[in-house]
Amino acid sequence: MLLFVLLSISGCSMSGLDAQTRQYVALYQLGEPFKDATDAQAVKLINTTSNSEQITLGGIIGLWDQRPALLDAALSKGFQPNQPISNRLFVSYPQNDFTKPSPLFAAYAVMPLPPIGSAIDNRAQLTPTMLVRDMTSFERLMAAGADYNPTTLNIALKVATIYGESPKLAEHLLAMGGNLQADLNADIPPLIISLASQGKPQMMLWLLAQGIDPNSRYSTPANRRYYDLSGGAPFYSYLLDATPLYFLPTYTPDDSSRKRAIEMAKVLIDAGANVNSTATFSYSIRNDNPITGWTPLHTYHIHLNQTYGNPELVNFLIANGANPQALTSKAQTPLQVTGLMERTQQQIVDLDNQRRRQIEQQNAQAKQQEQNDSGNIFGKVIAITGLTAVGAAASNTGVDSSSVVDIVGGGIADIMTDGRAGGLQQAQQRQQTQANTAAQNNTSTSLKPAANFQTETYRVSCPSGVSNDIPLRYKTQQCRTAMIDFAKAYSCNDYQRFEQVHAACDQACGSVNCLQE
Secondary structure (H helix, E strand, C coil), X not given: CHHHHHHHHHCCCHHHCCHHHXXXXXXXXXXXXXXXXXXXHHHHHHHXXXXXXXXXXXXXXXXXXXXXXXXXXXXXXXXXXXXXEEHHHHCCCCCCCCCCCCHHHHHHHHCCCCCCCCCCCCCEEECHHHCCCCHHHHHHHHHCCCCCCHHHHHHHHHHHHHHCCCCHHHHHHHHCCCCCCCCCCCCCCCHHHHHHHHCCHHHHHHHHHCCCCCCCCECCCHHHCEEECCCCCEEEEEEECECHHHHCCCCCCCHHHHHHHHHHHHHHHHCCCCCCCCEEEEEEECCCCCEEEECHHHHHHCXXXXXXXXXXXXXXXXXXXXXXXXXXCCCCCCHHHXXXXXXXXXXXXXXXXXXXXXXXXXXXXXXXXXXXXXXXXXHHHHHHHHHHHHHHHHHCCCECHHHHHHHHHHHHHHHHCCCCCCHHHHHHHHHHHHHHHHHHCCCCCECCCCCCCEEEEEEEECCCCCEEEEEEEEXXXXXXXXXXXXXXXXXXXXXXXXXXHHHHHHHHHCCCCCCCC
């Protein structure tokens, strides 16, 4: 999200961004007009826009922020209470305070997370009926035709409990038949776990009063315990058999968020939560290194070096009986695990840098190879062009066309295989065989050159090791010299001399390709 803010502030063009980032920026920009807008401004936007997704977003904002005017406007423009909403649209929700939950948080609290490493989440799972946080919005949706079946009712109850400002709506949904302990999905945390991390202390008080165990245990689902980093190394991050006390907010950059975490801890401890419970924790790269004997105090110590850490929470837990000398299976006290997160994250950064350098090196090598290949191909094409031009001149000597084709074709084969084909050598052998046969029969394999023309075969040897035998046809020694220079330049791809040899041919032979008439 911060990326989008920076992009919007800087006016950065999206032309240089990859496709996925452009999608995220577009989603962010969809919600930008609602940011800091008054109710009147937001309602005007909803009423005047022809973008159906912007209307839906206006309805989502009205629901989540408990702004009835926006919800009414969206309903009047076709916002449907029972219509599933794509999760990607929740990215557009304008948010200034990232310590507060958003609709996207709600989506992933009541529905399975997308596959690790997936791109934009286009799954449509939640309907407006499931996102209600207050009675006023609930009543408006009911009037618009909201349908609550057992599944939607239990999801709505979970959302209202985690994100509600008061128990009023949750109590109403409970009275409608909702089940606080409904198993919505094996891959999502139980209600009390999500409430501990995202909700309000007064809602935890209400939930515990319904008989929910403050020492309920939860383990990260097996399919979410690790994922492969971009460089291919697995990164392990999970908790096993952890209680709600492990899931208090860890991102606490201000007094308000730190205070809420402490208040949530107090509610749980007062209800009987064990401050010295133990769980299994892993936060490692390449090899899974599970640590047993991990306590809530260990959990909050690993965040202390971060600017958003909560030393007040650590002190509160110790004051309420948490053992600062508790040892893990690695023989580490809570204080000794401080910095574990930074060390692991530094390993991730180092791996990423190593991978980036490897990619840059591979790209550089590929680019160099491409340039070399391009140069070789270019040189070969130029050499073939030159060889063909010289061959064309040879055809005017009276040598039969099949011999010219044989010689030029052999030269081309040698050029394209860096001399490995032996084409010219084979052509010369064939020419010599034909000459010997002709001599025995008192005939000649070639006609006499035209009057005033001289002919010969000249071997061009290049620094690359490739040699070509070039048939020459000329009237003057000046043209012969220019033709040899022309053949050398093109056969050896001495491109810096192309212009020079063309000029010399033009002057000596009367043709830029040394084709003397």
